[in-house]
Amino acid sequence: MFQCERVFVNRKQKKCEIRLFLEVSLRTNHRTIKMKQEDNFKHQGMRKQLIDSIRTKGIDDERVLEAMLKVPRHHFLEKAFLNQAYTDQAFKIGAGQTISQPYTVAYQTSLLHLKKGDKVLEIGTGSGYQTCILLEMGAKVFSIERQKELFDKTKDLLSSLAYSPKLFYGDGYKGLPSYAPFDKVLVTCGAPHVPEELLKQLKVGGVMVIPVGAGDVQIMTTILKTSETTFETHELKNFRFVPMLEHKEWGK
């Protein structure tokens, strides 16, 4: 009787163990499985060409390029736009917004000088593509999006791709005081001015990368926080971003 009970328990245990093993391996392989299904040699070839073209445009941070090789950009656009996904251009993603041009993503990411484990605040989640590049580089990402439609869509997409950033629906101008300070702050929309609140939430020694300009053109700007009250600012190249909208402009 005892023996029997033991066998029964063991079988049950075994079954349980097998189920657990399957669940865990499915979970760990989730991204690989999805990639196998939806990221074929053609996609990978197109992506390699795109990354090579970005390298020839002057991006030499191989860690950034490696991360970009890993993230299937076509998952972030509607299915019909495969060619556009692997062309170096920004593209519409709904709600009047765009996925950033791959060159811009590479450029901004290089300027962050990311270290594994860096806590990054991203303003403007959009499609989530940039978010995934940061994650692939080992950052812990906190990202804010002000368009509810995009926030919902991107949250679902990223979890289906097994990426787990912390996503927030809200106003990027306010940052995330309860999660501050951040090692890096990355703004992916054109800011008419540098938001004071974001400077406060940056660690001393931390870097903010932000395109600044109220008109059609923004100057890519890096800001190093040298002490609680001092900053070293560098203005780099011109870019065109969708605007970082202030609260009064919401609903436009």
Ligand code: SAH
């Ligand atoms: N990194 C994104 C770029 C999206 S474009 C990508 O790779 O897809 C910039 C995003 O900033 C848009 O989705 C826009 O809705 C968002 N945005 C604009 N103003 C904002 C604000 N005040 N707070 C948070 N997000 C904002």
